[in-house]
Amino acid sequence: MTTFHVMAGHDQMVARPAIRRIGIPDVxxxxxxxxxxxxxKPSHYVFLSLIYPIAGVVLVTWSSGANMLPLIFPLVAGFALLGPFFAIGLYEISRRRERGMDASWRHALEVRNSPALPSILAVGAMLMALFIAWLVFAQLLYTSLFGPEPPQSLALFLASVFGSENGxxxxxxxxxxxxxxxxVVLATTVIAFPLLLDRDVGAVAAIETSLRATLVNPVPVACWGLIVAALLVVGSIPVFxxxxxxxxxxxxxxxxxYRKIVVDEQR
Incomplete structure (x- = not known):
């Protein structure tokens, strides 16, 4: 049964999983x-991940139709900040496949039965707060340079952004x-969600372990972040x-x- 131990693990202790040093070949x-x-099973996974292109198109359509043109790029770019949380079902499928269990797409929903669900939601809430903060900063930056009035059209908006010093x-x-x-998102969540699925260590331990993993492996984690950013850009170009x-x-x-970075206590 799911219990509400968010700050610490099920034993009320803050865990400190051991971290390995890895290299670029491991990434x-x-x-x-x-x-x-x-x-x-690519068809199953494409089905699960349709939320990303659909959400991207909805975000752009919504912001374009609501005089929120300055927020189109921040919305699309910032949506990637929530990616680690929305990929939680995919981690579960990989976990089951690794253990030789049935890994059909339905099991992505098994996350709802995880004892670490409150911790997962807590870290997800942190990502949502960062996403909102990013949008606020982006809006403040735009208004400080171009004023509070929204652009009258897409053409004028693009002209002001690409044709001026303020742009x-x-x-x-x-x-x-x-x-x-x-x-911040990369350093705090690079392996936080897989860790919570694998071990109910609590949100604080998951974030702290991700930070330690980043400090121990700065170059590999930076390389991973660049790979993620590059692939997200490529995936976003054809209308998401x-x-x-x-x-x-x-x-x-x-x-x-995660498996390469965090030492498995059972092995």
Whole structure:
């Protein structure tokens, strides 16, 4: 039965799982294993991941139709901040496949029965708070440079962004702020959700373990972050359709990255 031990694990103790040092080859191997998991039953995983392209199109359509053109890019880019949480079902499929269990797409919903569900939701709430904070910062930056009035049309908006000094400053500062938010998410959740699925250690321990994993393996984790960012850009170009393939591969690969970084106590 699910219990509400969020700060610590089921034994009320804050766990400190052991961390391994890994290299770039380990990151690439995790990505390869993620692709192998996807290739096992790709139709199921594409079905599960349709939420990403659909959500992307909805976000753009909504922001375009509500005089919120300045938030289109922040919404699309910031949506990736929530990716680690929305991929939770894919981690579960990889976990089951690793153990030789039935790994059909229905089992992605088994997360709802996880004893660590409150902790998972707590870390997910943290990501949502960061997502909202990013949107607030992005809006404040735009209004500080262009004023509170929304652009009258898409053409005028693009002209002001790409044809003025303030537009250049908006892009430079916006990307710098976005990078800081992405770095926080990467460092705090790189293996947090897979760890919670595997062990009910509590939200604090999961975040702290991700931070330690990042500090112990700064170059591999940075490489992983660059791979994720590059693949998300590629998947977003054709109207977000590519995310239906990219997201499951990254989700499964994240599970294998977790296995490489965190020492399994049962082995």
């Amino acid at each position: 690439m191997d995790a990505l390869r294993r993620g692709f192998d998991d996807f290739r096992a 250049l400053l908006l892009m430079l500062a916006g990307n710098a702020i976005g990078f800081c938010f992405a770095l 359709v590519g995310l239906a393939v990219i997201m499951p591969i990254l989700g499964h690969a994240t599970w294998h990255l």
